[in-house]
Amino acid sequence: MEEKDFFPLFVNVKNKKILIIGAGKIAYRKTETLLKYGADILVITKEIREEGFKNLKNIDIKIGEFSENLLKNAFMVICATDNKELNEKIYKICDEKNILVNNITSKTDMNCRFGSIINNEEYTLGISAKGNPKKAKELREKLEKIL
Structure with a gap:
């Protein structure tokens, strides 16, 4: 596993399109954090695993699977599924497109960290x-x- 150095950076996410793939406990926590900073969030998931999502306001939740067309105009992507291979695939696509991407199943297959x-x-x-x-x-x- 290649070790990466991450440059500390504070970034304004207000009204930025953020795609979160998955709807479990970690996805919920990251969604809550991003909402505090005014992000425009779309959650795509096969199923909602964290009940708290049902109480969140100002987010769009779509039941379905990841497709590359969801990345259009995305500022940041959070790979928060329990499928390590899918998260890695999404990371590679996003990294090639210069989209910020955080992957919850890896310490290195990401280009931004919370x-x-x-x-x-x-x-x-x-x-x-x-x-x-x-x-x-x-x-x-x-x-x-x-x-």
Whole structure:
């Protein structure tokens, strides 16, 4: 597995088209986060596995399968299925098209990574532990106490 270095970056996703493939627990968490920042979200899934999706407002959910035409005008794609091969396939397509893509089943088959976020009146901090979300969360919780 090739190790990748990720450049830390804060990006405005307000009104940007974001495609989320899958509707499980992790997809739900990422959807909630992106909604806080005003993203325009389309979720495509074979089935809704996380009940919380039914309570989210301002997202489109379509029952179906991924197809490349869904990438038209996409700013970012979240591969959040439990099918590692499908996620890898989508990653490769998106990367070739210069679309930001996050893949929940790999630490390397992606070109963007979500950090653990602290957002208060004075600071917005993004924490990455090189693909280890548990370590990032632990540090976030320590820093939240300090701030």
